[in-house]
Amino acid sequence: MKSKKLEEVLPIYAIENNLLISKKGDISVVYKLELPQIYSMDVDSINDINAIFDKFIRSFPEGTIIQKQDYFFIDKVTGALADAESILTRSDNQFFFEKPTLSHECYLVLTKDSKNTISFTSKPQLYKTFIQETGEFQKLVVASMSFLTKENYFSAERLKDDALVLLLDKYFSLSKDGDTFLKDVFMDKKLQVGNKHAEIYSISSNLQLPIKIDSSIRNGDFSTPKTDFQIPFIQPISVGLDCNHIYNQVIYIEKSEKLYSHLTSKMNKFKSLAVISKENKLIYDQINDLIQTVLEKELKFVKQHYSVIIWNESQEGLDKNRTEIKNSFRELGMTPYQIKYAIENAYLNNCPGAALFLQDSFKFIGVSEQAPVLMNFESYYEGNKSGILFCDRKNGAPLRLDLWDEPVKRGLIVNRNRLIFGPSGTGKSFLINHIASQYFEQGHHIVMIDIGNSYKKLCQLCNGQYFTYDVGEPLQFNPFYTGGEEITVDKKVFIISLIIFLWKGDDSYRREEKQILAMYIDAYYEFLQKNTAVFACMSTFYEFVCANTVLEKEDVYFDKMSFQLSIRDFHDGKYAEILNSRNPIDLVAERFIVFEMDNIKDHPVLFPLVTMLCIDVVMSKIRQVPSVKKSIFIDECWKPISKGEMAEFIKYLYKTVRKFYGEVAIATQDVEDILDTAAGPAMINNTDTMILLSHKKKMASKDKFAKYLSFSESDLEKLFSTDKREVYIKVGSISNVYKVTVSPQRYACYSSNADENKTIYEVYNETENMELALNQFVESNN
Structure with missing residues (x-):
């Protein structure tokens, strides 16, 4: 040629x-x-x-x-x-x-x-x-x-x-x-x-x-x-x-007339040949149907x-x-x-x-x-310049998904809060580890409240603070301490919620009781300003309430005896150490903090109480670093603080963290966990980002997702298509599915496998070096 x-x-x-x-x-x-x-x-x-x-x-x-x-x-x-x-x-x-x-x-x-x-x-x-x-x-x-x-x-x-x-x-x-x-x-x-x-x-x-x-x-x-x-x-x-x-x-x-004429001529040719073969008859029918469709719908012929x-x-x-x-x-x-x-x-x-x-x-x-x-009107996944590293579902290519700045700039969301749903065995803690670790690498301050030691390795790798509650040596807090500053509205809301919980538990309370309690708090802080030798804590507040009145005939609405009997354990009884610390925990400089609640997860009083106190410590921290990105992950621990007055606390938490450039990520196994609580509507209404792991075994929840989370039929199709090591993410009205594919080192850091963790901690306990422990584990498994 x-x-x-x-x-x-x-x-x-x-x-x-x-x-x-x-x-x-x-x-x-x-x-x-x-x-x-x-x-x-x-x-x-x-x-x-x-x-x-x-x-x-x-x-x-x-x-x-x-x-x-x-x-x-x-x-x-x-x-x-x-x-x-x-x-x-x-x-x-x-x-x-x-x-x-x-x-x-x-x-x-x-x-x-x-x-x-x-x-x-x-x-x-x-x-x-x-x-x-x-x-x-x-x-x-x-x-x-x-x-x-x-x-x-x-x-x-x-x-x-x-x-x-x-x-x-x-x-x-x-x-x-x-x-x-x-x-x-x-x-x-x-x-x-x-x-x-x-x-x-x-x-x-x-x-x-x-x-x-x-x-x-x-x-x-x-x-x-x-x-x-x-x-x-x-x-x-x-x-x-x-x-x-x-x-x-x-x-x-x-x-169009030229093409119509050409097509008609071709159709007539095949019509005359239709008697010869069925194929010619089929071609004639196809051309005829095309012409009729164009004429009826006034469409346009094109080549x-x-x-x-x-x-x-x-x-x-x-x-x-x-x-x-x-x-x-x-x-x-x-x-x-x-x-x-x-x-x-x-x-x-x-x-x-x-x-x-x-x-x-x-x-x-x-x-x-x-x-x-x-014609093709799709492309492969387009990632952002920063964000969480996932992989696209089609090709497994790495991409970054910005769940923080880009959705706000595009007007997809007005808050950064998120709900994370992961049925047992789908890798919920693995995913949270993955998100938290990368946010830490990108400069966020991270706080995690957990049950089950799921984030201990990551905390040690990040040289963070790991607090484990021990009944014998309990963590000590002081929610009344303000450092001599005037009490803020947010702080007052928290103290009221805390005291009502300790006083009433899950029982209902009257609006008048809450109002009188607020008056006592105002009077107590005025008293502190005049009596600087008195240290602000639960004990001195308890003594102040016992010794004073704030309203004529207040006993009609405020049962002080009931208050004293319920609160006394936190004044000088078995829980006296918890709310009267003279050395409040200072976490302003700490970038990675974990509060582990496994030891008290079944305690009806300490579990919700300590969870609330941990969150209050975190709130005190975030107010002092308003321009820094802050992520608070609450894994399962939110359940005890979502009842009665605690629902108001959840609203307070969402409202406060939003004002200070932060997010709350609440994780649970089932959507029913959210729906069955008084705080559920507030949590859903104040959350614009939904993250869900595979729900193929939870098809019964389909209608609830549609009704309560406003999932469209397309959202549900994507959600129930999600398989193991995949995650469905909905940001505002935009949703898609991504793969959670990680390096061997990340897997070792996130894994909850008991045998694997035993091997890793054998090295860590000898060296006190988590990086070395992870690398040795990876090398031994290659």
Whole structure:
């Protein structure tokens, strides 16, 4: 075969003024599109996007070609995921380095047909007209792109000259980064670009499509007996195909009457041949149905072309890719044509800006309404610059999810609080460890209140403060101590809630009792200002109440004897040490704090009391560092403080932490735990972020999620598709599922396996070095 020079076969003449110019004088404007995340859209969103793009197609005049190209490249993670020097961050960089993944880029090429070949030198008037029409076309493109991007599904950036050169390089080198020196291209019955073996599959006829095409299809892997997980129809051959490929989609806008006439002529031909074979009768029926649909719905005829280029650096790899793509087409009921004898035309003229040169045999007539169903409007997961390290569900590629700043800036949430639901065995503590460790690495102050020693290793690794409540040597607090400052409203609310709990327990109280108690607190602090020798604590407050009255005939509403009998244990009885400390815990400088409550988890008084006191200590801390990010994790311990007056305390907690640049993350096993408490509505109403682990064994909760957490059907489909080591996250109205994939060092740090922890602590107890203990465990298990 005689070789040809590139300039002889390349259909693009020039790149000038941010335009692609073909050898016939067609001009093309190119945009790079950002698309919605894969698996993020429900059926309504899919239909909405298709309707928007149909209107976009209709906005252009005859002679316009809309070419959409999706490039999918097998890639590797090469850059560092973070710059921090902690053992866990270093392990992330090492663990994910050179991990194979897929990347995606989407380009929209809008071409104006020049009608006739332009001579740029011999016909100045024709050239002048060409320039004028080019300007008008660009104005139309800007208006249409504005319409396309206003719905928030898409964002677009116009490519300039250098980016256009790079795009052509990507296409003709089949390489993500392009290639300055284009490789030899072999196009005789097979396609080979440099060392890359390639094949092209085309959809060039309605007969290659299934009889009925829906905008979405059921994904069997993620569906359950009670939920249907829907994905866009075309996903299996676009974002769902796990190999190097380009999905090319071209819409030709021509005179509808011309296309109608052509289609009618073709239909009549097959009608006369219908008696010969059933196949001819079937083709006649299909064309007739298409024409009737267009006439009834007043749709617009268009020509279209769809093709997929796959490639691999080895022939064996390409054989495997061929099997994959044929299976994907088969899944959709499509029968693609593998292009061999016209491969030069198909490859060269599918390049950006050259679609007008594509031979007619590769085009077929359809309607603008159906065309978007065959186009890809999804991309792989887009991460943030900072946030929690997860992996995308499709390819396992690492990405960062910002749950702190970005959702607030976008207006998705008004608070950073979150509820975490994880049924037993789904990895709730593992996930919380993962979130807390990264927030600590990113500068947050972390406080964790826990049952079960789930966060001890992480605390020791971070050189944090670990408080374990021991009945023999109890933690000592002093909620009355203000350091000589005037008592704040928040502090007063907390003390009232605390005393009512100690006095009334789970019993109801009268509003008058609460009001009189508030008056006693005001009077007590006035007394302290005048009597500086008196130390503020529970004992002196108890003595003050016993010795004074704040209201005439207060005994009608305030049972002082009941108060004394209930509180006395905290004055000079068995719990006297807990609320009368003269050395209040100072945690302002501590960045990682854990309060472990396992020893008192079954105590009806101490458990809720100490939990409340720990939170109050934390509140005192966060008020002193208002500009620092603060995360408070309460794992199961919230239950005892959610009854009666404690519901008011929960509201106080949410309100206060929000004002001081913080969040409360409350974790529990079941949504029923929240719903069955008095504080439940307050917790849900003040939480804009929901994090849920696999609920496949909790399908009975489906209706409760819909009713009480306002989960849509799409939210429920995603939630119940979540498997082990996956997490469903809903931020405001946006939701998706992510993988929790971690390095061996992070696994060792987070694991709750008793045997593994025993091995780790054998080293730690000898060395008092948790980093060394984790590394030795990882090395011994390699």
